Every structure is written in structure tokens, then in C-alpha cells.
Amino acid sequence: MPQPGQLGSQFGGDDWIIRKLADFERMLREYGPANILATAGINVIPDGVLVNGLMQFKRPDGTVGVSVDPTTGTFVAYDATGSTPVARFGSLIETAPTEYGVEVLVGSTWVRLGNQTTTWAGVSGKPTDFAPLVTSPVANATNAVNATEATHAAQADGSEYGWTNNVAGSSFYALWVGNDGGFHFGRNVSSERYKENIVxxxxxxxxxxxxxxxxxxxxxxxxxxxxxxxxxxxxxxxxxxxxxxxxxxxxxxxxxxxxxxxxxxxxxxxxxxxxxxxxxxxxxxxxxxxxxxxxxxxxxxxxxxx
Incomplete structure (x- = not known):
């Protein structure tokens, strides 16, 4: 075992050792408060493990962006203030307590993703009126397309509606498909008023x-x-x-x-x-x-x- 003075002589003297120990002490004092892993640990929980530490993820301005619930392991995202939750991934609280999934705050309502039904009436921000593309005497040309018209328009292309539908009414028309850019439908007319150069x-x-x-x-x-x-x-x-x-x-x-x-x-x-x-x-x-x-x-x- 080295005698006093022997260790110091190997590394530059006792004064050198004292200075190095002082440097280590200072580094430990600085490292302690900044150590984000000081509370880190892995604990066993029912059906899984819980990683403690790194529980908050802050933005550059210091507000909390994401946190992890230490009990359930749920990730929670916050608004710009860092105080109001706007999304959760894991254990659900607002939409289906005791279940797991993803829920987000839409306006003032929490919505569980993948488990909701969207209806036309429930869509917000949709326009109530549509500007006409062309000047036309057709009635209601400037109004929003009603549900019946929208349904028929959607069924006109790639649907069995055309040949399975019993057409009601007192007049019927054979249709042409035009070779214009949109391949539009038109009546198959044969009146003289539509023709010229007849021979x-x-x-x-x-x-x-x-x-x-x-x-x-x-x-x-x-x-x-x-x-x-x-x-x-x-x-x-x-x-x-x-x-x-x-x-x-x-x-x-x-x-x-x-x-x-x-x-x-x-x-x-x-x-x-x-x-x-x-x-x-x-x-x-x-x-x-x-x-x-x-x-x-x-x-x-x-x-x-x-």
C-alpha cells in the first residue's frame, strides 16, 4: 500500500491530488441539480413496467409540452400554456374511463379517435352556399346542393344505382355520354330543332x-x-x-x-x-x-x- 507522499509523487504531488479532488467535488455539486436521471428508475407494475424519470418534456419557453402519468404511463399533451391537456395516449379519462386508446380535445369536446361516427350535420365549418360556376336559369343554381341531388351525383359514376333504380315520373330520356372533358351526360335528342344541313x-x-x-x-x-x-x-x-x-x-x-x-x-x-x-x-x-x-x-x- 502506498505510503503518504508516494501516491502524490506518482501523479504530480499532493497538491495536484488536492486540486483534482476539489475539481471532482465542484463537478458533483453542479451535476446533482441538473441530473434529470436522479429520480429515474424502473418498477414492476401489474401487466408491465413503469419507468420513472423523464416525466415532463418542456418546450423552449419552459412550458410543459408532454408529460407522462407516473401511475398509468399515459402520455398527455398540453396546449400552448402548458396547463390544459389537449390529447391523451394511453389510459382514457374523458371519453371512456378504464379503457385505453387515444382521445383529443376538439373545441370544447373530448373525442376518442377511432370510436366516433361523423355525420354531415356534425361537421363544423362547412359552407352553406356555393357560388355558381356559370350563369344559368336553372332554379336554385346558387343554392347548396341538397341531400337528394348529392346522392344522385355520387351514384352516377361507378354505381349500380343506374340499372337497379325504378325511375319515377311521366317522361323518360335516353342518355348520351359526351366526349367533352368531363364525359357529361345528355339527352339523346332527335328533334329537327337540334339539327341543320338535313339531307x-x-x-x-x-x-x-x-x-x-x-x-x-x-x-x-x-x-x-x-x-x-x-x-x-x-x-x-x-x-x-x-x-x-x-x-x-x-x-x-x-x-x-x-x-x-x-x-x-x-x-x-x-x-x-x-x-x-x-x-x-x-x-x-x-x-x-x-x-x-x-x-x-x-x-x-x-x-x-x-
Whole structure:
């Protein structure tokens, strides 16, 4: 064991040791009040552990931003004053005591996240009136869309409403889908007041008679998952089977003999105007009627009872 003076001689003398001990003492005095882990500890509690210490998280201005309840371990967030709780994560107090989850202060009401039902009437800050996009004589054009109109607008696209709904009223309209930017719906009108440059059109009956009715299956379609903005997400495509054993015409074949009833999309043959097929059949029927009249007249000229 070193004798007095021996240890000091190894580290620079007794005075050097005294100065170092004084430095350590000063550092300990400064460290004690600033030690945020002075009260830290880990205790066993039912169904878990409780970490004591670091119980408050202060903002730069000194106000409390987040604290941890030492009994339940619940995280509590505070408002700008650091005195009023505005959110809790853990043991619920305001919305469902004895249960666990997340609750936040919305206005003056505590709301439990994931356990509430939002209704249109309960949404605050919604506008009561909408400025018209265009000048229009349509009644109520400047009023907010009512619930019925909003429901129908939402069901017009991507819904089964159109073909499962019994339409009431005294007038019915066939609809077109326009090729404008919004693919809007419109009545399929045929009045003279909507038309100009009206001339007769000759349809070759042979072209109509050359059409080939077929049966076919539609190809399946695939839809990839997307987010709310329509961006494609990672994941497999969902397959939708096409209709089976359908009956109709092939647009490319129709275009060879009766192009008047073929539709194009982006410059490519796309569909058949089946509604115009009846119009195209009129010359066929008229030709048959003319032939029938001639045969009838010839038969009667020979004394046949026709």
C-alpha cells in the first residue's frame, strides 16, 4: 500500500491530488441539480413496467409540452400554456374511463379517435352556399346542393344505382355520354330543332344484310390498388371477369359494310351504334316492300289471288 507522499509523487504531488479532488467535488455539486436521471428508475407494475424519470418534456419557453402519468404511463399533451391537456395516449379519462386508446380535445369536446361516427350535420365549418360556376336559369343554381341531388351525383359514376333504380315520373330520356372533358351526360335528342344541313342518306341494303351476328365473351379487366389521389400503390391487380356468351356485332366487321353506325374513340374503331341499326334496316325493309308489291301485282295480273 502506498505510503503518504508516494501516491502524490506518482501523479504530480499532493497538491495536484488536492486540486483534482476539489475539481471532482465542484463537478458533483453542479451535476446533482441538473441530473434529470436522479429520480429515474424502473418498477414492476401489474401487466408491465413503469419507468420513472423523464416525466415532463418542456418546450423552449419552459412550458410543459408532454408529460407522462407516473401511475398509468399515459402520455398527455398540453396546449400552448402548458396547463390544459389537449390529447391523451394511453389510459382514457374523458371519453371512456378504464379503457385505453387515444382521445383529443376538439373545441370544447373530448373525442376518442377511432370510436366516433361523423355525420354531415356534425361537421363544423362547412359552407352553406356555393357560388355558381356559370350563369344559368336553372332554379336554385346558387343554392347548396341538397341531400337528394348529392346522392344522385355520387351514384352516377361507378354505381349500380343506374340499372337497379325504378325511375319515377311521366317522361323518360335516353342518355348520351359526351366526349367533352368531363364525359357529361345528355339527352339523346332527335328533334329537327337540334339539327341543320338535313339531307337524305342512301344506305345499301346489301351492306346491312352482310352483317354477321356473333356470340362472344368479354375479356377480363384488371384494377390495381390506388390511394385517395388515384396514385397506383404496390399490390396485385384485382381481376374482374367479363360478361360471357354475349350476342352482338364486331365493330371492325361492321365498318367494312356499314360504317355509318360505327363509333371511334381516340381515332380507333370502338363500338357500334345499335340504336342506328334499326334506321339502317329501313332501306332493307323498303326494298323488300317494293319487291313484294311488284310480285303481288304480277301475280294478280296472272289471275292469282294474292
Amino acid at each position: 337524305s342518306h342512301i344506305v345499301d341494303p346489301a351492306g346491312v344484310l352482310a352483317l354477321r351476328p356473333v356470340r362472344y365473351d368479354r375479356k377480363p379487366t384488371y384494377r390495381y390498388p390506388t390511394d385517395a389521389q388515384g396514385n397506383r400503390l404496390i399490390g396485385p391487380a384485382q381481376r374482374f371477369e367479363g360478361a360471357k356468351n354475349e350476342f352482338g356485332l364486331i365493330a371492325e366487321e361492321v365498318a367494312q359494310t356499314l360504317p355509318e353506325i360505327v363509333t371511334h374513340y381516340n381515332g380507333v374503331i370502338d363500338g357500334v351504334r345499335y340504336d342506328l341499326l334499326g334506321v339502317a334496316l329501313l332501306p332493307v325493309v323498303q326494298a323488300l316492300q317494293e319487291q313484294n308489291d311488284k310480285l303481288t301485282a304480277a301475280a294478280r295480273a296472272h289471275g292469282w289471288d294474292v
